[in-house]
Amino acid sequence: MSMPAWSVHKLHAEKFLRENGLECAHIELIDRIVDEPSSALPLVLERVGRSARLLALILSDEAVRPEDPVAVHDWGAWRRSRASVDALRRVAEAVAGRAGPLLVDLHLSLDYVWKRGLSGYLDWAEELGIAREVREYIAREFSEPSAAGGTAAEGSFAR
Secondary structure (H helix, E strand, O other): OOOOOHHHHHHHHHHHHHHOOOOOOOHHHHHHHHHOHHHHHHHHHHHOOHHHHHHHHHHHOOOOOOOOOOOOHHHHHHHOOHHHHHHHHHHHHHHHOOHHHHHHHHHHHHHHHHHHOOOOHHHHHHHHOOOHHHHHHHHHHHHOEOOOOOEHHHHHHOO
C-alpha cells in the first residue's frame, strides 16, 4: 500500500493545527522536507538562518551526511532512527517554528497508520519521540467510530 497523498497530509495538518491553536504557512514545505528533501533544499535555504542552513546542507549532501542515512524519504522513521528524525525536526523548526516539528511527527504518524494501522503505533511513536499532541490526535482520528460506520481511519483514508 502506498503512502497517503500530500492532500491527505495537508487536510490533517490543517485540522491538527487548528485544534492546537497553531498556524503554519509552510505545511507543503514541511511535507516536501519529509518526503523529498533534495527538492525542498533551495526553499529551506531561503527561509532559515545560517546555522540551520548549514545543518540542512549537511543532511542533504551524501558526501558529508552521517552514516545512518538521513534526508531520504521519511528520514529513517521506518528503521526507528531517532537521530535522523530529530535532525529532520530541527530543520522543520528552523523553517516553521514550533509547528514544524509537530507537522513532521504528524506526517510520519500518518504514513505509519496509513500503511500499518494503529497496531504497534504507540510503541513506534514512543521510540521515535513523537509529540504527545500528535499521538493523541492520531488516536482520536483513527480509533473512534465515524458517523458513517467503520472507523475514523477508514473515513479519513478515503478523503
